[in-house]
Amino acid sequence: MAENRASADGPAHGSGYGSAYGEGVPCWVDAQLPDVEAGKRFYGELFGWTFEEQRYGGAVWALKEGRPVAALAHKTDGRMPTVWTVYFATPDIEGLADRIWAAGGQVVTAPMPVGDLGTSALVTDPDGAVFGLWEPEAHPGFGVRREPGTFVWAELYARDTEAANTFYGGLFHDALFGPEAQPDFGRAPVADVFPAEMPPHFLVHFGVEDCDAVLGTVSRLGGRVQAPPFETSYGKAAVVTDNQGASFAVLERTERPER
Missing domain, CATH: 3.10.180.10 (2,3-Dihydroxybiphenyl 1,2-Dioxygenase, domain 1)
Structure with a gap:
């Protein structure tokens, strides 16, 4: 369901945005889109997001009042679906991936570093629902959540x-x-x-x-x-x-x- 997304996954730049998220807490979302510029126009008007280019893989971070709320990344494989993915925080991504496998899930994309931001993986539950894992380094995840536009x-x-x-x-x-x-x-x-x-x-x-x-x-x-x-x-x-x-x-x- 997903290509190698290590360059686009994970939270945004720099520390100082929000606090750390415990294991199993949704901490980030991203969208894989055929046209990121069109995505910026759509979500910018819908939610009042602004955007900032990132140094990893050409992804852009969406910001709400200057704080990171999501990422938009270019979908490089047209066979893959255009989707929003939710990421769950973990302090031990390798260990959690092993537990998911042992419980009947699948590892779609093995844990992979995203520069100095952290490590991401894509997995499925036993029913096939895809979700992401995020082990933070420079940034824990959302700079703001639970508010309009986030x-x-x-x-x-x-x-x-x-x-x-x-x-x-x-x-x-x-x-x-x-x-x-x-x-x-x-x-x-x-x-x-x-x-x-x-x-x-x-x-x-x-x-x-x-x-x-x-x-x-x-x-x-x-x-x-x-x-x-x-x-x-x-x-x-x-x-x-x-x-x-x-x-x-x-x-x-x-x-x-x-x-």
């Missing part, structure tokens, strides 16, 4: 949510179920929102102030609405695609979900 949630759409709970609970128990947990990651059946034949996948959610209103902007910019607004335990969400076909959700947050 990452607020990742939902795993799975065929078997009980099996997903077992797998991710075994990997990331403290982040999901620990006494101090404030998870930004949930699980739901694929058929709740998508056709039953849709493969299991993670859906990245970005915060918005008005879910209904933002859909007009998505359409005006060349995107489309996949699923109109619906209520969830964590707010009102809608699923959209950008002008190049990458799916994501917009979320008008209400209350934090019950653990």
Whole structure:
């Protein structure tokens, strides 16, 4: 599902943006796009992002009020899907990749350094849903999250949510179920929102102030609405695609979900 992405994965430049993320906490997102310039125009207008070129592999970091929130990278292999990927923090990426393999997942891209920023990998769960791992060095991840125009949630759409709970609970128990947990990651059946034949996948959610209103902007910019607004335990969400076909959700947050 993904090519060698070591040059584009991982958090942004320099330390001093936010604090470290514990193992199993979503800490970064990126999009692999055929046309990064078109992506900058779309997301810049939609979320108010500005952009900064990076020294690794031609990726650009998206900034919200000067703080890193995401990366856009050029998709070099046209056979690969245009997607948003969520990365989970870990202090031991090699050890976590081994645990994922032992629990029935797959390692798609082996752990690989990203300059002095850290080390990234792409993996799947036993159901085939792809996600990333990030072991930080110079930067831990998001400079800001849980605000409009930034990452607020990742939902795993799975065929078997009980099996997903077992797998991710075994990997990331403290982040999901620990006494101090404030998870930004949930699980739901694929058929709740998508056709039953849709493969299991993670859906990245970005915060918005008005879910209904933002859909007009998505359409005006060349995107489309996949699923109109619906209520969830964590707010009102809608699923959209950008002008190049990458799916994501917009979320008008209400209350934090019950653990």
